[in-house]
Every structure is written in structure tokens, then in C-alpha cells.
Amino acid sequence: MHLNSIHLRNNREWVNQLLSWYDLYKRDFPWRRNISTYHTWICEVMSQQTTMAVVVPRFQAFVETLPDLPALADVSDEVLRELWAGLGYYARARNLRAGAQYIVKERNGCFPESYEDWLKVPGVGPYTASVIASICFSIPKACVDGNVIRVIARLTNCTSLGLWTDEGRLAVQQVVDASIEKERPGDFNQAMMELGATVCQKQSPDCLHCPIQNYCLAYSQMNVGMCPPNKPRKDFVDVRVLALQFHRPTSDSGMQDHHLLVERASGFLSGTLGFPLLRCAPGRSPESYVEELAKCSGVDQVFIEQQSILHTITNHRLNLNVVRVCLASHDSVHSTDADPVAEILESCRIPVGSSIWVSKSHARKSLASSLDRKIWEKIS
Numbered sequence: 001m002h003l004n005s006i007h008l009r010n011n012r013e014w015v016n017q018l019l020s021w022y023d024l025y026k027r028d029f030p031w032r033r034n035i036s037t038y039h040t041w042i043c044e045v046m047s048q049q050t051t052m053a054v055v056v057p058r059f060q061a062f063v064e065t066l067p068d069l070p071a072l073a074d075v076s077d078e079v080l081r082e083l084w085a086g087l088g089y090y091a092r093a094r095n096l097r098a099g100a101q102y103i104v105k106e107r108n109g110c111f112p113e114s115y116e117d118w119l120k121v122p123g124v125g126p127y128t129a130s131v132i133a134s135i136c137f138s139i140p141k142a143c144v145d146g147n148v149i150r151v152i153a154r155l156t157n158c159t160s161l162g163l164w165t166d167e168g169r170l171a172v173q174q175v176v177d178a179s180i181e182k183e184r185p186g187d188f189n190q191a192m193m194e195l196g197a198t199v200c201q202k203q204s205p206d207c208l209h210c211p212i213q214n215y216c217l218a219y220s221q222m223n224v225g226m227c228p229p230n231k232p233r234k235d236f237v238d239v240r241v242l243a244l245q246f247h248r249p250t251s252d253s254g255m256q257d258h259h260l261l262v263e264r265a266s267g268f269l270s271g272t273l274g275f276p277l278l279r280c281a282p283g284r285s286p287e288s289y290v291e292e293l294a295k296c297s298g299v300d301q302v303f304i305e306q307q308s309i310l311h312t313i314t315n316h317r318l319n320l321n322v323v324r325v326c327l328a329s330h331d332s333v334h335s336t337d338a339d340p341v342a343e344i345l346e347s348c349r350i351p352v353g354s355s356i357w358v359s360k361s362h363a364r365k366s367l368a369s370s371l372d373r374k375i376w377e378k379i380s
């Protein structure tokens with residue numbers, strides 16, 4: 001795929017304009033005040049698929065509790081989960097800890113200083129490695145995310161659907177690689193992302209205040225609304241899903257209003273913390289699952305909420321019902337010391353990484369996905 005970027009290659013004044021604008025208008029984030037490798041790494045992982053409004057307070061609490069690499073490498077699951085509450089995709093937090101353990105053990109606690117060495121750190125991919133290498137070690141590695149694709153598409157007046165293919169992404173990468181400012185690669189990368197996030201926004205770009213308006217082909221050709229083209233629509237698949245809300249037996253004093261949250265190991269919202277989700281097999285009714293649940297050891301009663309929640313995840317349209325599973329008291333269960341919830345999840349073939357009972361107030365804070373928040377609204 002070809003991008004019409006000759007004007008960007010021939011006149012680098014647009015890069016100077018972009019950097020001057022960034023120097024004046026960049027947002028004041030805590031990790032930008034004193035650049036540190038540790039802080040850059042943490043904020044980069046936290047801000048993946050999460051808004052800055054959510055990230056900033058979480059970042060501060062995180063680095064106050066875990067101020068350095070050894071603290072992160074040693075942190076317990078419980079504390080890590082608490083610090084990550086509300087950020088979603090808990091696997092990212094575990095990867096951070098695994099990365100810290102690797103650096104402490106394999107590199108004597110010294111951060112890698114090259115792009116290639118960052119790629120060896122568990123959980124670090126090319127994008128994160130580029131961000132850290134460019135910001136912390138002035139290595140000219142260009143970062144391409146959704147914001148950068150949009151800005152380049154508009155600068156080059158690209159209306160081709162090919163932009164959303166691997167080839168299109170590569171073409172964008174080549175334009176940014178050729179444009180990156182060698183003296184200030186970290187600032188260049190951040191300026192591109194900042195422009196996409198604050199000025200060249202998807203819905204209503206503020207072209208009148210854009211520092212590189214003079215170099216924007218889409219603007220000069222009054223074609224901004226067409227760049228980039230919308231991603232092709234996917235064919236939707238309709239699925240029935242049950243969200244399980246477990247209730248402690250009344251004999252568990254003080255714990256009855258606690259909620260069971262699980263780290264989803266696969267399927268919808270894999271890697272996030274939330275209510276256990278059971279995907280109904282095609283042709284099988286939700287009621288048949290309720291009957292099966294009611295027969296499980298350790299279950300007292302099961303109720304299904306009749307009113308559904310409708311939700312879309314990528315090309316799946318979910319029709320979801322909340323199922324309330326009331327656990328029997330220990331005295332009335334004849335079997336073993338085994339955890340009844342683990343047995344129930346296993347018998348329903350719901351793969352989970354770990355599970356945790358949390359108080360009502362903590363549960364609300366821990367739920368990061370919009371689906372879990374919808375379920376929460378329904379049950380509370």
C-alpha cells in the first residue's frame with residue numbers, strides 16, 4: 001500500500017512545528033515531570049486500552065506503593081490486584097511483575113538500554129519497547145498506535161481501506177520511521193500520540209488549532225471526514241451468555257454482601273477481572289444451565305434474571321442474563337473441604353486464572369470493562 005507522503009519527506013518543517021507545539025501544550029502527567037525508565041514502563045503498560053483520566057490516579061498510587069523494581073518484583077498477588085483495580089486486563093499487571101523479576105534476576109536489577117534488550121523482557125512487545133527506547137534512551141524507534149495511524153492517514157489524505165491491513169500499518173510505520181526526529185525521538189513519538197489524542201481526534205479534529213495544518217493533505221483538500229476510512233463492518237455473531245453472581249451462605253457472617261470476581265483465562269474479556277461468564281452452546285437454553293448449576297455440590301438455590309443485558313464485543317452481540325447462585329452452608333454440604341465455587345466453575349467449563357471474594361465497595365472499583373459495569377448496575 002502506498003501513502004502520499006512525499007511532502008512530509010521533503011519538508012521536515014512539520015516535525016519542528018509539531019515539537020514546538022508539544023513543548024508548549026503537552027499535558028502535565030506525573031511521569032513526564034522527571035523521566036524515569038521505571039515510571040515510563042509502568043505508565044505505558046497502564047495506559048494500554050485505558051483512558052488517562054483513569055490512569056493518572058492509579059499510576060500515583062502504584063508508584064507510591066511500589067516505588068522501584070525490587071518492590072514490584074516482590075509484590076504479592078493480593079497487593080498487585082488491589083493496585084490494578086479498575087484498570088482491567090490484570091494479565092498486564094502480572095506481566096509487569098514478571099518483567100521486573102526478570103530484570104532483577106537476569107540483569108542484576110539494571111534496566112535494558114536497547115530496543116532489542118527490552119524485547120527480551122517478559123510481557124514487553126515491539127510497541128512498548130519502542131516507547132521506552134525512544135523516551136528513556138533516545139533511540140529513534142517510531143511508535144505506531146491508533147492515534148498515529150489516524151494522524152498519518154490525514155496528513156497523507158489516505159481513504160483506502162488497506163490502511164487497516166498489516167500492509168497498511170507497515171506503510172504508516174515507514175512514514176513515521178522516516179520522519180522521526182533523531183535528536184528527540186521520545187518527544188517526537190509522544191507529540192504524535194498527543195496530537196492524535198487531543199487535537200486530531202477521531203470525531204471532531206480541531207484543525208484550526210493544529211500545529212501541522214499546513215502539511216495536512218486531508219485538510220487542504222477538505223477531506224478530513226473521509227480519513228481514515230471507517231473499518232469494514234464485521235458480520236455479527238449472536239451469542240447467549242450467563243454471568244454468575246455467587247452468594248455466600250447466610251452462616252458466613254459479614255461476607256454475604258461479598259462478590260466473587262474471577263480473572264478470566266480465556267473467551268470474552270480474557271485477562272480481565274470480573275463476573276464469571278458462561279457462554280451457552282448453540283441451541284442450548286440458559287434454563288438448562290440453571291438446572292445443571294442447581295445440581296452442583298455446594299449449591300443451595302439458583303435464580304436467573306429474566307431481563308437481559310445487550311452488549312457488543314468486537315463482532316459478537318451478547319444477550320446476557322445474570323444468574324444468581326446461592327451457595328449452601330458448609331454444614332449442609334456432605335462432601336469435602338474442596339472449594340465449591342472452583343468445582344462449580346470447573347463443571348460449567350469456565351476457565352479462570354484465579355478468583356477472589358471482594359466487598360461491595362471494592363467490587364465496584366475493581367470492574368474495568370463496560371460489560372462488567374453493566375452487570376454491576378443490574379445486580380445492584
Ligand code: SF4
Nearest residue numbers: 200207210213216219
Ligand atoms: S489539520 Fe486537522 S486533520 Fe490534519 S492533522 Fe491537523 S487536526 Fe488532523
